Structure formats: structure tokens, C-alpha cells
Amino acid sequence: MSGRALRRHLASRAMTAVVVVLSFTAVLALLLILGDLVLKGASSIDWAFFTKSPVPAGQSGGGVANAIVGTGIIVGLAALIGVPIGVAAGLYLAEYGSGRLGFVVRFIADVLNGTPSIVVGIVAWTFIVRPTHGYSALAGSVALAILMIPMLARTTEEMVRLVPHSLREAALALGYPRWRTSLKIVARTALGGIVTGCLVGIARIAGETAPLLFTALGNLNFSVDITQPMQSLSLQIYVYATGPFEEWHRLAWASALVLMGLVLIISITARWVTRQRYGRIR
Amino acid sequence: MASDGRSVGRSGRTASVSPTVRQSDSPTPVVESRAYNFWYGANHALHDVTIAIPPHAITALIGPSGCGKTTFLRSINRMHDLTPGARHAGDILLDGGSIFAPGTDVVSLRRRIGMVFQRPNPFPKSVYDNVAYGPRLNAMAAPRELPDRVERALRQAALWDEVSSRLREPGTALSGGQQQRLCIARALANEPEVLLLDEPCSALDPIATQRIEELLVELKKTYTIVIVTHNMQQAARVSDYTGFFYVGHLVEFGETEQVFTRPIDDRTEAYITGRFG
Numbered sequence: 322m323s324g325r326a327l328r329r330h331l332a333s334r335a336m337t338a339v340v341v342v343l344s345f346t347a348v349l350a351l352l353l354i355l356g357d358l359v360l361k362g363a364s365s366i367d368w369a370f371f372t373k374s375p376v377p378a379g380q381s382g383g384g385v386a387n388a389i390v391g392t393g394i395i396v397g398l399a400a401l402i403g404v405p406i407g408v409a410a411g412l413y414l415a416e417y418g419s420g421r422l423g424f425v426v427r428f429i430a431d432v433l434n435g436t437p438s439i440v441v442g443i444v445a446w447t448f449i450v451r452p453t454h455g456y457s458a459l460a461g462s463v464a465l466a467i468l469m470i471p472m473l474a475r476t477t478e479e480m481v482r483l484v485p486h487s488l489r490e491a492a493l494a495l496g497y498p499r500w501r502t503s504l505k506i507v508a509r510t511a512l513g514g515i516v517t518g519c520l521v522g523i524a525r526i527a528g529e530t531a532p533l534l535f536t537a538l539g540n541l542n543f544s545v546d547i548t549q550p551m552q553s554l555s556l557q558i559y560v561y562a563t564g565p566f567e568e569w570h571r572l573a574w575a576s577a578l579v580l581m582g583l584v585l586i587i588s589i590t591a592r593w594v595t596r597q598r599y600g601r602i603r
Numbered sequence: 604m605a606s607d608g609r610s611v612g613r614s615g616r617t618a619s620v621s622p623t624v625r626q627s628d629s630p631t632p633v634v635e636s637r638a639y640n641f642w643y644g645a646n647h648a649l650h651d652v653t654i655a656i657p658p659h660a661i662t663a664l665i666g667p668s669g670c671g672k673t674t675f676l677r678s679i680n681r682m683h684d685l686t687p688g689a690r691h692a693g694d695i696l697l698d699g700g701s702i703f704a705p706g707t708d709v710v711s712l713r714r715r716i717g718m719v720f721q722r723p724n725p726f727p728k729s730v731y732d733n734v735a736y737g738p739r740l741n742a743m744a745a746p747r748e749l750p751d752r753v754e755r756a757l758r759q760a761a762l763w764d765e766v767s768s769r770l771r772e773p774g775t776a777l778s779g780g781q782q783q784r785l786c787i788a789r790a791l792a793n794e795p796e797v798l799l800l801d802e803p804c805s806a807l808d809p810i811a812t813q814r815i816e817e818l819l820v821e822l823k824k825t826y827t828i829v830i831v832t833h834n835m836q837q838a839a840r841v842s843d844y845t846g847f848f849y850v851g852h853l854v855e856f857g858e859t860e861q862v863f864t865r866p867i868d869d870r871t872e873a874y875i876t877g878r879f880g
């Protein structure tokens with residue numbers, strides 16, 4: 322009997338150790354990336370980095386203000402397009418999507434979710450850039466929104482499905498019409514999860530490069546015109562990192578650090594929203 | 604009324620039933636089912652249930668677990684509309700009109716028929732908002748009257764004293780019994796005509812149970828009440844009529860006194876005397 326207890330104890334210890342080692346490996350990767358970025362990029366981050374646009378190749382100085390603002394605009398616009406459509410689709414799937422249409426929508430969302438982002442970029446190029454004869458930030462936002470919508474639809478659906486059926490019934494029994502029940506009770510209850518899903522989705526598209534190559538294209542000058550090519554941090558990193566100049570490499574590292582920081586901030590906000598939600602209301 | 608709630612035993616009940624009800628074999632029923640059958644997919648849960656539920660009285664539905672009491676109760680306010688694979692035959696009438704008639708407005712039907720579920724299901728909102736939910740939607744109360752209405756409903760549900768200082772706390776933070784009374788208050792605030800209660804006291808202590816029973820006796824002046832209960836004493840104490848369900852059949856239905864003292868069916872007698880179920 323005590324032998325069995327000992328064995329159980331040892332097995333428990335061994336499993337815990339394995340899990341700890343594996344988790345540490347996962348965290349280590351993140352720490353290495355962050356550490357490397359800070360080592361190589363932090364020294365290049367100064368006031369000019371955030372406020373100045375790039376200077377001609379080969380010269381030193383200048384910053385990536387155009388790319389930072391560009392990322393903000395492109396991603397913001399993508400969220401503006403993608404969040405309402407994605408969340409509405411998810412709500413539809415969860416609440417009304419048991420029929421054939423729901424099956425089709427869900428299937429399409431899953432296929433889209435697995436589509437390489439560069440393919441989405443090419444599609445946006447084919448249907449927006451080519452007909453309008455011009456690269457534009459708007460085309461980039463649309464491409465990113467297309468990436469985002471299936472993600473949001475599926476996470477929203479999951480979150481809404483977590484809302485207990487009994488809550489739906491309580492609202493219906495009070496004489497709430499079904500659509501109102503969906504919005505006022507079901508969506509409200511799932512709101513924390515939905516917001517988190519949106520933030521995670523935004524964090525994911527913020528770092529996308531491939532879809533922007535064919536759409537927003539990049540722009541070495543400062544621009545806020547969404548009908549014109551626009552720079553983004555990811556495009557900037559791509560161009561600078563593959564360029565021949567030492568100065569460019571330096572700025573690429575710094576841009577990568579800023580982008581990483583941005584994504585981190587969004588993710589932490591997402592965690593915070595989740596905690597707020599479930600901390601307050603059990 | 605509340606003070607003599609305790610005396611609403613067998614004899615008290617008999618006295619409280621108006622003579623007209625006792626003379627007439629069948630007072631005009633508010634809710635009536637005719638050869639009502641119900642299926643969950645292939646599971647035939649209700650067989651030819653025919654029952655006339657009289658107005659301004661408490662009707663208790665009793666029977667062993669899984670016999671279709673909840674299924675029948677949920678049929679009355681069409682809660683099964685969203686149950687996948689659910690099917691029915693026969694008819695249920697509310698004030699003489701079929702609730703399944705094409706063009707029936709389910710939303711207004713449910714406003715007229717309030718329901719308290721077997722398991723407490725408060726919204727993840729404040730205690731106050733939980734109760735205010737119905738009146739707010741149905742725009743029955745001016746915003747100024749809302750606090751009064753909420754307080755009245757909470758008092759009726761015997762919950763006011765416990766929550767009056769924590770109206771802003773989430774309803775889900777209350778104890779199980781308090782949650783159930785919150786759900787009762789929520790249903791009452793909507794001022795329905797018929798009140799369906801599915802084992803409302805199963806999570807309550809004897810004191811809260813007694814207060815709910817007093818409430819029901821009080822409410823039957825204005826409401827028609829159908830209550831599912833596993834508690835024989837409760838059925839005998841508060842109800843005017845009793846229906847006994849057994850494996851999907853309504854085996855017996857009649858005045859509570861008759862059902863409990865002179866049951867017609869052997870199975871009713873066996874159940875009531877505790878020989879099975």
C-alpha cells in the first residue's frame with residue numbers, strides 16, 4: 322500500500338518536472354527573441370526614431386515615424402472593417418448557425434483561417450489594386466480584414482457558445498424577442514471574451530507583412546492618405562533588413578522591437594480585459 | 604394573508620377555495636391542454652395529456668423524476684420552440700386560443716406566462732438589473748416607478764431584507780436559494796397572468812420555503828399558478844388542484860384534497876404514500 326503511494330508520489334513529481342521544463346522552453350523562446358531585439362534595437366531608439374521619416378539611403382539619422390503611423394492607420398482601418406463583420410458572423414454562427422447556411426459559413430471561415438496570408442494579399446491585389454490601378458493603404462487594410470474576419474468569427478462563436486443556455490431561456494421567458502436576447506443577454510455576457518478575441522486578432526494582423534507587399538506596398542515618405550501607398554512597420558523591417566546598409570539594419574532591429582512592443586501591449590490589454598470581466602462577474 | 608400562511612394546511616386550503624369553484628366541476632380554465640403529446644426526437648415524453656388548469660388557483664404537478672412535469676410546464680410558454688428535434692401533437696389553449704395557432708406572438712405569450720426554472724438562472728448583472736429586466740423591456744413601468752417595482756417584487760419573493768443593501772452586486776454572487784428567489788422576483792416584476800414554477804423551493808431552507816408558499820397563496824388572487832414539486836407536503840399544503848404524472852401520462856387530476864385522500868388510480872396512491880418514486 323505504501324509502495325503504491327510512493328510510486329504515485331514519484332510519478333507525480335516526474336510529471337510536474339516534465340511540464341515545468343517544457344513550459345520553460347516555450348517561455349525561453351520568447352525571452353530570447355525579446356532579449357535579442359532589446360540588445361540590437363534599443364540603442365537605436367531615440368526621439369528622432371519616433372518623429373522623423375527615413376532619410377535617403379546611405380545617410381545616417383532619420384526615423385520610422387511614417388511606418389509607425391502607417392501601421393496604426395492600416396491596422397486601425399482593418400479592425401474597423403473586420404471587427405463588426407467578424408463579430409456579427411460569429412454571433413450568427415452561434416445563435417442561428419445550426420442550419421445549412423451556418424454549416425457553409427463555418428466551413429468557409431475554417432478554410433479562410435488556414436489560408437496563407439500571402440494568398441490573401443494576392444487576392445486583394447487582384448480585386449482591389451489592379452482594378453483601381455494603384456497600391457493603397459486601404460487595399461492593405463482590406464487584406465488584413467479578410468485575414469481577421471474568420472478568426473474573429475470563430476472565436477466569437479466559441480465565446481457565445483460558452484454562455485449557458487439557461488440564460489437565453491431566462492430572457493426568452495421574460496418575453497424578450499430572440500434577436501434582443503442574442504444582443505442584450507448573450508452577446509453582453511460574452512463581451513469580455515469577444516473583446517479579448519478582437520484584441521488577439523488585431524495583435525496577429527499587426528505583424529503581417531505578406532498581404533501588405535501587394536497592397537499597401539510601402540512608402541519611404543510620411544503619408545496619411547489611405548488611397549496612396551503607405552509604410553508599415555512590418556514592411557519597413559522587411560525592406561531594411563534585406564537592404565545593404567548598416568544603418569538600415571540598425572533601424573530594422575529597432576522597428577522590430579517597437580512592433581514587438583506594440584503587439585505585447587495589445588496582448589496584455591487583452592489579458593487585462595479578460596481578468597476584469599471574469600474577476601468582477603463570476 | 605401572510606400571517607395565516609402557516610394555517611394553509613388541508614383545512615385552511617379547503618376554506619380558501621371559493622364555493623363557486625367547489626360547486627362547479629370545471630371552472631373556466633385559463634390554460635387547457637387537449638390530447639397533448641410531446642417528443643424529444645424519438646423519445647415520446649408526453650402522452651395525450653389533457654388537463655384544464657383553473658384560474659386563480661394553485662395547481663401542483665407531482666410525479667417521479669423524469670415523468671414529463673418539466674416538459675409539460677415548458678410547453679405552456681412554448682419554451683420548446685428552440686429545442687432541437689422537439690415535436691408535439693394535440694393542442695394547448697390559453698384563454699381559449701391555441702398557443703400554437705399560426706400568427707401567435709410568442710413574445711407576448713411569454714410576457715403573459717411567467718416562468719421560474721428548475722435551476723436558478725440569474726443574469727450576470729446586478730440584483731437590481733435582474734429584477735428590472737422585464738419591466739424595462741416591456742415598458743410597463745415609467746423609469747421613475749422602476750425602483751418601487753423592483754422593491755415590491757423582491758419583497759414578494761421574500762428576498763428584500765437580504766439584498767436591500769446589495770442591489771448593485773451581481774445576482775450571480777448570491778447563494779443558490781437567494782438566486783432562486785431572485786428569479787422568482789424577476790418573474791413577478793413582469794406581472795404575468797400565469798406563473799409557472801418548476802420546483803421553486805428545491806434549493807431553499809424551510810423558512811424561505813414557507814415564505815414562498817405564503818407568497819403563492821397570496822398571489823393566486825391575481826395569478827394562475829402552476830407549480831411542479833417533489834414535496835408531497837408542499838403540494839398538499841398550498842395547492843388547490845393536483846395532477847399526477849407518471850411516465851409521460853397524466854394519470855390523475857383533481858382537487859388536491861380528493862387526490863391526496865381518495866385517489867382514484869392505484870399508482871397515485873402508491874406514489875403519495877411513498878411506495879415508489
Ligand SMILES: Nc1ncnc2c1ncn2[C@@H]1O[C@H](COP(=O)(O)OP(=O)(O)OP(=O)(O)O)[C@@H](O)[C@H]1O
Nearest residue numbers: 643646648667668669670671672673674675686721
Ligand atoms: N432537452 C431534452 N432532450 C431530450 N430529452 C429530454 C430533454 N429534457 C427532458 N428529456 C427527457 O424527457 C423525459 C421527461 O423529462 P422532464 O424533464 O420533463 O422530467 P421531470 O418530470 O421534470 O423530472 P424531474 O422531476 O427530475 O425534474 C425524460 O425521460 C428526459 O430524459
Ligand SMILES: [Mg+2]
Nearest residue numbers: 672673721801
Ligand atoms: Mg423537472
